[in-house]
Amino acid sequence: MISVIGATGSVGTQARDVVRLHRGRFRIEGLAGGANLRELAAQAVELGARAVGLAVPPQADTTAEAMAAVRSALAEEARRQGLPDLVEDIELGEDAAARIAARPADAVLNAVTGAAGLDATLAALTVGTDVALANKESLIVGGQVVLDAAAATGARLLPVDSEHSAIWQALRAGRRAEVAKLVITASGGPFRGFSRAQLEAVTPEQALAHPTWDMGRVITTNSASLVNKGLEVIEAHLLFGVPMEDIEVVVHPQSQVHSMVQFTDGSTLAQVSPPDMRLPIAYALGAVHPDRAAGGEHADRRDSAAGRDDTAGPERIASGAAANDWTRAAQWTFEPVDHEAFPALGLAIEAGREGGTHPAVFNAANEVLVDAFHDRRIAFTGIADGIAAALEAHRPEQARLTRDAVLAADAWARDFAAAWVDAQVSATEQTSATGQPAAPAGSAPA
Numbered sequence: 001m002i003s004v005i006g007a008t009g010s011v012g013t014q015a016r017d018v019v020r021l022h023r024g025r026f027r028i029e030g031l032a033g034g035a036n037l038r039e040l041a042a043q044a045v046e047l048g049a050r051a052v053g054l055a056v057p058p059q060a061d062t063t064a065e066a067m068a069a070v071r072s073a074l075a076e077e078a079r080r081q082g083l084p085d086l087v088e089d090i091e092l093g094e095d096a097a098a099r100i101a102a103r104p105a106d107a108v109l110n111a112v113t114g115a116a117g118l119d120a121t122l123a124a125l126t127v128g129t130d131v132a133l134a135n136k137e138s139l140i141v142g143g144q145v146v147l148d149a150a151a152a153t154g155a156r157l158l159p160v161d162s163e164h165s166a167i168w169q170a171l172r173a174g175r176r177a178e179v180a181k182l183v184i185t186a187s188g189g190p191f192r193g194f195s196r197a198q199l200e201a202v203t204p205e206q207a208l209a210h211p212t213w214d215m216g217r218v219i220t221t222n223s224a225s226l227v228n229k230g231l232e233v234i235e236a237h238l239l240f241g242v243p244m245e246d247i248e249v250v251v252h253p254q255s256q257v258h259s260m261v262q263f264t265d266g267s268t269l270a271q272v273s274p275p276d277m278r279l280p281i282a283y284a285l286g287a288v289h290p291d292r293a294a295g296g297e298h299a300d301r302r303d304s305a306a307g308r309d310d311t312a313g314p315e316r317i318a319s320g321a322a323a324n325d326w327t328r329a330a331q332w333t334f335e336p337v338d339h340e341a342f343p344a345l346g347l348a349i350e351a352g353r354e355g356g357t358h359p360a361v362f363n364a365a366n367e368v369l370v371d372a373f374h375d376r377r378i379a380f381t382g383i384a385d386g387i388a389a390a391l392e393a394h395r396p397e398q399a400r401l402t403r404d405a406v407l408a409a410d411a412w413a414r415d416f417a418a419a420w421v422d423a424q425v426s427a428t429e430q431t432s433a434t435g436q437p438a439a440p441a442g443s444a445p446a
Contacts, residue, residue: 053096230348
């Protein structure tokens, strides 16, 4: 029995595709989405969900009217599909995802984009439910808070990101003590080979033209800036307990090798497949055994706990993804990252080393700056520049990391980044009006 948070997004809909292949294995307890009621209702009816949640409810004067709109959408889908509407509970509002995640289930797949997924991750872990984690940001910003929540109940964090799934699979070849380093691959995105000067002129449309992956706006932009790789380094450190200095990033444009593990004997093991998120989704769901919590035959298997010293691994189940065709000629290349053109990667690594609330500041500032870039208020290079300014200005208020400290840092970083963007826009407008460079803008409020 599983629930899917972020069900209407890219990863969520691909999770639906995997579940379709295993109707007898998985039952859907709950589905939560953002504002796409039509897609949520379609999935709920098709998969027989018992509960649904919407972060952005249908426009209505009262909660009762919004509930009625959801019921109407479910009824319409039931008629269209010729299936019963089994939804018993409807959750509305910004905490809808967390309430769905807290329902009894064997696992929650968290596919929400951004720091908004933190509370859903904590809600599931707190009640002892395993979390298949596609929402890397909740672990990155939550850090030890998330790890402690999992440890307190024995719940597991199951990697869904393709890179971390690849590492998880490769780690099955040896013990943790035999790991020399992790190597995370990056496609390089649409701007591979660009100089910083060239990046200053790129457009949002170009940033979204990813050469190998089909993802949402924020993730695709993060891939173009290498912010995503920085976040993945932090996530790998937290998931697998490998020191930050033992994690490398290498550019691999073909996106066939999803990551590698180098062992102490000099061997390197890689996980290879065409780029398709259904494969890592299926691998994580293969670790979910409906009888685990009830003490069934799988109850004592340590088969999927990321970070544990085991080699058993989850059961491999059909994903619907195509395998590599080894009869066709192909060439794979690897190259170093250009840190001068793409400084966001180094900024993320430094934030991860600092720890505490620094990763939360990095992530929150980036989300604001990505929106500003797509609104054409700042240049693409302004994303990394704004992150650097936020990290430099950040002064943690307390040494101990808590959920409240994370959320406070997140809010501060969003305000700082918004003010930084306003200052850049004002400076640009002054330059345009006078033909002279504007005086240096003052720092945004801390």
